[in-house]
Amino acid sequence: MRIILVTGTGGAGRTAVATATALAEARAGRRVVLVSGDTGDTGDTGADVADTGPGTLRLLTPTPAADFRREFLALQARSTTALDLLGTTPFEDAELTELPGSAQFALLRAVRDAAVTDADLVVVDLPPLREALALLALPEQLRRYLRRLLPPERQAARALRPMLAQLAGVPLPAQWLYETTARWEAELAAVQEVVDSPDTGVRLVVEPGPAASDALRTARLGLALQGLALDAVVANRVLPADSADPWFAALAAEQHRHLAALREEHPAVRELPHLGRAPRGPEDLLLLAVEDTPAAPVPGWRVEDRREADGILVWHVPLPGAVKDGLSLVRRGDELLLAAGPFRRNVPLPAVLRRCTVTGAGLVEGDLRIRFTPDPGLWPKAAP
Structure with missing residues (x-):
């Protein structure tokens, strides 16, 4: 569909x-x-x-x-016991x-x-x-x-x-x-x-x-x-x-x-x-109809593995039109709190990046490149 x-x-x-x-x-x-x-x-x-x-x-x-009345009344009906303990009068x-x-x-x-x-x-x-x-x-x-x-x-x-x-x-x-x-x-x-x-x-x-x-x-x-x-x-x-x-x-x-x-x-x-x-x-x-066209490709969020070159992984996040002064990055647990201009999003980190630490970021022509370094304490050790 x-x-x-x-x-x-x-x-x-x-x-x-x-x-x-x-x-x-x-x-x-x-x-x-x-x-x-x-x-x-x-x-x-x-x-x-x-x-x-x-x-x-x-x-x-x-x-x-x-919709609001239906959801509210259903929630109220399911919480009758708790509301009775509080002595509240139910809504009609x-x-x-x-x-x-x-x-x-x-x-x-x-x-x-x-x-x-x-x-x-x-x-x-x-x-x-x-x-x-x-x-x-x-x-x-x-x-x-x-x-x-x-x-x-x-x-x-x-x-x-x-x-x-x-x-x-x-x-x-x-x-x-x-x-x-x-x-x-x-x-x-x-x-x-x-x-x-x-x-x-x-x-x-x-x-x-x-x-x-x-x-x-x-x-x-x-x-x-x-x-x-x-x-x-x-x-x-x-x-x-x-x-x-x-x-x-x-x-x-x-x-x-x-x-x-x-x-x-x-x-x-x-x-x-x-x-x-x-x-x-x-x-x-x-006269105002616009013919249907195939959906545009979704901008890919991809992880580039550069460990053999400089030991880091790079997460590429496409943000067309973003400016450096309007960007904010905060790592919190397994999430990245990303702000771009007036917009914010809490993004779950890909599994491979959860065992890394953020070591930098840069914006290049609408491509936000976040650098991660593997944490030796969390990264699997190679077999001897």
């Missing part, structure tokens, strides 16, 4: 592009699922989006409020309102649900760029938090909890807590598998202008830090270059200068015309 994640700068028309792409692929005969919680950018399309011809198009809309469905962050979790759940359908293609309308990058990093981050707070190995001692509770005189964490954690871990792992799949691609929608190149650099750096690739840049609302009006021609020339700058930074730039109005119905949307 092919999955296209569409994001972009605010107001650039990412929702219209995502909807148009899904509609065009459905009309070409494919089974398509469009995941979108925002219908404000598509114009007056209404139910006409479902008129796809030979294929099928299903709209999957996240339900943040309903009618008095619950969703909390900040519910929309992000609902969107991730919708992406997971779409990935297990029989669709040929899933198009996901993500939030604006910065929010989208944070959203794509969320499953891995939350799984790390769960493992730290409730390590899986503690569950092996669950058979001892009744006896320990009698000795201590207080109830210990109930089995439902570990079961709930395991369920959350499974759901997050399923979402992360979708995001990390080689069949998943990311598209950036921008309007040619001063902010477009900055958005592209931000997208490439943020995605690369997560080990993801940018498939294509979609330049939306491009003005025609052959106008006889000097004022209009100057605007078009300015746009095309920015388009040239985008092409210098990314090889796959797709242009979409300015319609002169908001898209009205499927026929207008089809």
Whole structure:
């Protein structure tokens, strides 16, 4: 299954592009699922989006409020004993309102649900760029938090909890807590598998202008830090270059200068015309469709073994657009805390590097090279 994640700068028309792409692929005969919680950018399309011809198009809309109430009430029901001990009054469905962050979790759940359908293609309308990058990093981050707070190995001692509770005189964490954690871990792992799949691609929608190149650099750096690739840049609302009006021609020339700058930074730039109005119905949307292309290769994080030359190993981390002053590296146990510009990630070290010490790092043309020296106390000794 092919999955296209569409994001972009605010107001650039990412929702219209995502909807148009899904509609065009459905009309070409494919089974398509469009995941979108925002219908404000598509114009007056209404139910006409479902008129796809030979294929099928299903709209999957996240339900943040309903998801939040369902999860909260289920958690409350499983913790009745503990809440009774505290003398708390349980909440009822009618008095619950969703909390900040519910929309992000609902969107991730919708992406997971779409990935297990029989669709040929899933198009996901993500939030604006910065929010989208944070959203794509969320499953891995939350799984790390769960493992730290409730390590899986503690569950092996669950058979001892009744006896320990009698000795201590207080109830210990109930089995439902570990079961709930395991369920959350499974759901997050399923979402992360979708995001990390080689069949998943990311598209950036921008309007040619001063902010477009900055958005592209931000997208490439943020995605690369997560080990993801940018498939294509979609330049939306491009003005025609052959106008006889000097004022209009100057605007078009300015746009095309920015388009040239985008092409210098990314090889796959797709242009979409300015319609002169908001898209009205499927026929207008089809003018904004971007044909599907193979997913871009994921930037490889590789370990170079140079022990025979200078006794070190080098971990190559591609970070296009990174600058030296914006980089930070901290080794903590078997993880590397890596910061690049405004982005951070806790990266598990490859097994071969866990027995080494960090001895330096350098940034060469977007390639972060972290040097490791084998620790004699941990490295296997060669046979005599």
